Amino acid sequence: MPVPDQPVTLNDLHSRLNATRVRTLLEPTSTAEVVDAVRAARDRGLPVSVCGGRHAMGGQQFGADAVQLDLSRLTGVRSFDPERRLLTVGAGIQWPALVAELERRSAGLDTPLTFRQKQTGADRLSLGGALSANVHGRGLRFRPFVDDVESFVLVDADGEVRHCSREEDYDLFALAIGGYGLFGVITEVTLRLVRRQHLRRDVEVVDLQEIETSFEERLGRGYTYGDFQFMTDPAAPGFLDRGVLAAYAPVPDDVPLTADPRELTAQRWQQLLTLAHTDKARAFDLYSEHYLGTDGQVYRSDRQQLGVYVDGYHDSLDGPPASEMITEVYVPRTELSSFMRACREDFRAHEVECIYGTVRLIELDEESFLPWAQGLRACIIVNLHVQHDEAGITKAADDFRRIIDRALERGGSFYLTYHRWATREQLLAAHPRLPAFLKKKHEHDPGDVFTSEWYRHLRRTLAG
16 A cells, blocks of 8 residues: 655544644555555654544544554454354444444344444444543443453554454553554454343432442442433532433333434534533533433433434534543542542632533453553543633643542542643553553554654653
């Protein structure tokens, strides 16, 4: 695959804060083409970066002056084994296409099969990106995505094809899952499948002090998915405290799916997102009203994880250029209320504009080399409004660092690649294996063939 010099500027779709001029953009359609591209770049002394859905906000998918590989055309189905419950697909396939493929392949099976978990909030995200970021969804008893991966094919820094699993090349298996694209190009993924189920959504509006009991009670009754969307109006008594708890319980397959379910359309999401910026109290009232209206609806276990993402929703809002940025922190579940109280005081004192936020659960990751899930944790996701000027970005960096500090004070940690604003001290406190991770990176890729703006920033910060 030739590597021409055709510079182009790329950016992520959500934050729009990662404009990066790459040397060229290539769209391989096979592992062989990826091999050719990596070898051609290596022979010319050029770095390589990899992207899929382009939603990542921390810069891990782009590298300045890099040969950019976009895997969005690498989507073919290689094999389907219903007896072993395995599906092998190109790493560029995105969730809607994967759902459709699994529906087609499961037609006629006594036990329809599907995936177990995906990221929420957007669907046009690649499977290879999910593996590289070691994502999670709204599962109540799940480990991160590493637990759903049987094996994968990776093209390494020498342009060699590696087959990585728990039985073969395990060192690279553990490094590349949650390795943020730094150990090679993942071209195929073999995904572990689960039985597709019918789930009933149960919804209530509760306060944070009830959450721990509510989650535990639902876990004891076999609920499999759930999350808590909290109020973001700083003037309200329920700020970062009251919220909508939606949980999903398996029901027998002969319980019919809701024929005409009440759903949030793109137009309705746009309205809610606008109100989240202009009238947070009204936004929460409408959101909770909608979700309470869906109480008792029955969904398929895969499709209930899909959702609407409104492309460019910020374009319709008045004001200077801006977007939302995410951070996700993890605290011991017993520290959730304490953490949220501290954030409530901090957000009011520093006028932090939180647009929306969620609490979920995660279990311990014992397989990936650089795990972000370091125990039984509550996951707190906050989305802050960030103005795209120097003052706005400086404020956002300060706000996110304080959130991270509140988590670290409670024995917690944070997700590495949502932004590049964590300090050296915060990085090492939350992820003490980072130096060993970078050492492994050098062992597998001494010439830094695979790079990104996030990786370059990480190296500078830790050297600092």
